[in-house]
Amino acid sequence: DTAVSQTPKYLVTQMGNDKSIKCEQNLGHDTMYWYKQDSKKFLKIMFSYNNKELIINETVPNRFSPKSPDKAHLNLHINSLELGDSAVYFCASSQPGRSPLHFGNGTRLTVT
Amino acid sequence: RKEVEQDPGPFNVPEGATVAFNCTYSNSASQSFFWYRQDCRKEPKLLMSVYSSGNEDGRFTAQLNRASQYISLLIRDSKLSDSATYLCVVNGNSGYALNFGKGTSLLVTP
Numbered sequence A: 001d002t003a004v005s006q007t008p009k010y011l012v013t014q015m016g017n018d019k020s021i022k023c024e025q026n027l028g029h030d031t032m033y034w035y036k037q038d039s040k041k042f043l044k045i046m047f048s049y050n051n052k053e054l055i056i057n058e059t060v061p062n063r064f065s066p067k068s069p070d071k072a073h074l075n076l077h078i079n080s081l082e083l084g085d086s087a088v089y090f091c092a093s094s095q096p097g098r099s100p101l102h103f104g105n106g107t108r109l110t111v112t
Numbered sequence B: 001r002k003e004v005e006q007d008p009g010p011f012n013v014p015e016g017a018t019v020a021f022n023c024t025y026s027n028s029a030s031q032s033f034f035w036y037r038q039d040c041r042k043e044p045k046l047l048m049s050v051y052s053s054g055n056e057d058g059r060f061t062a063q064l065n066r067a068s069q070y071i072s073l074l075i076r077d078s079k080l081s082d083s084a085t086y087l088c089v090v091n092g093n094s095g096y097a098l099n100f101g102k103g104t105s106l107l108v109t110p
Helices: none
Strands: A004-007 A008-015 A017-024 A029-039 A042-052 A053-057 A064-069 A073-078 A087-094 A105-110 B004-006 B011-014 B021-025 B032-038 B045-049 B054-059 B058-066 B070-075 B085-093 B098-100 B104-109
Touching: A004 A087, A008 A017, A017 A029, A017 A087, A017 A105, A029 A073, A042 A064, A042 A073, A042 B098, A073 A087, B004 B085, B011 B021, B021 B085, B021 B104, B032 B058, B032 B070, B045 B054, B045 B058, B070 B085
Parallel strands: A008 A105, B011 B104
Antiparallel strands: A004 A017, A017 A073, A029 A042, A029 A087, A042 A053, A064 A073, A087 A105, B004 B021, B021 B070, B032 B045, B032 B085, B054 B058, B058 B070, B085 B098, B085 B104
8 A cells, every 4th residue: 555665665785786676656746756864864856757757857977767667666776886875765756836745765775 | 055954863852741742854845744653673663644734643733834844743741652763855947756754763761
């Protein structure tokens, strides 16, 4: 019954590896997001897709590539992981415009 | 100037106290305002939307002051379970992005 689900919940990997995080929402929302929450707890938007179209692409290294196969799914692939990528990554969805976000429970990425 | 600014706290208050948080935003064209709550190691959850006329939900009251570009959250009769980080959220230029403040930490003590 989870509205926004992301996997895995925890991800521990070594520098230089490539990893993916998956996200799915069953709320029928048109817009999905990836947010990063760093060690200082600041939540910063990375990407947003509306109906599979990329609409927000903040200043994020090219090593991060989002993919939206359909409007219910938004995955995040990260190449050549670096120590600084360690953070919690939250997927979220909403209707566009003035609607609030609904978050997944986060993926805690640790790069060693 | 950061898009959304909040006093990080922490605010330590006894049970039953009234506590208020303020948040300022830089984009005068913003139309959507929210307060979220985030517990330790959990995802943010919507506490309440903030409407122009102000709104109340039980012990929680939110106000919007467009002229001064700030929103506020008032919590009455604080409970231990109110201990969390409260995030101020404002929509950005594109209308799609929601910008988060860094959060205000609240600890309610017995």
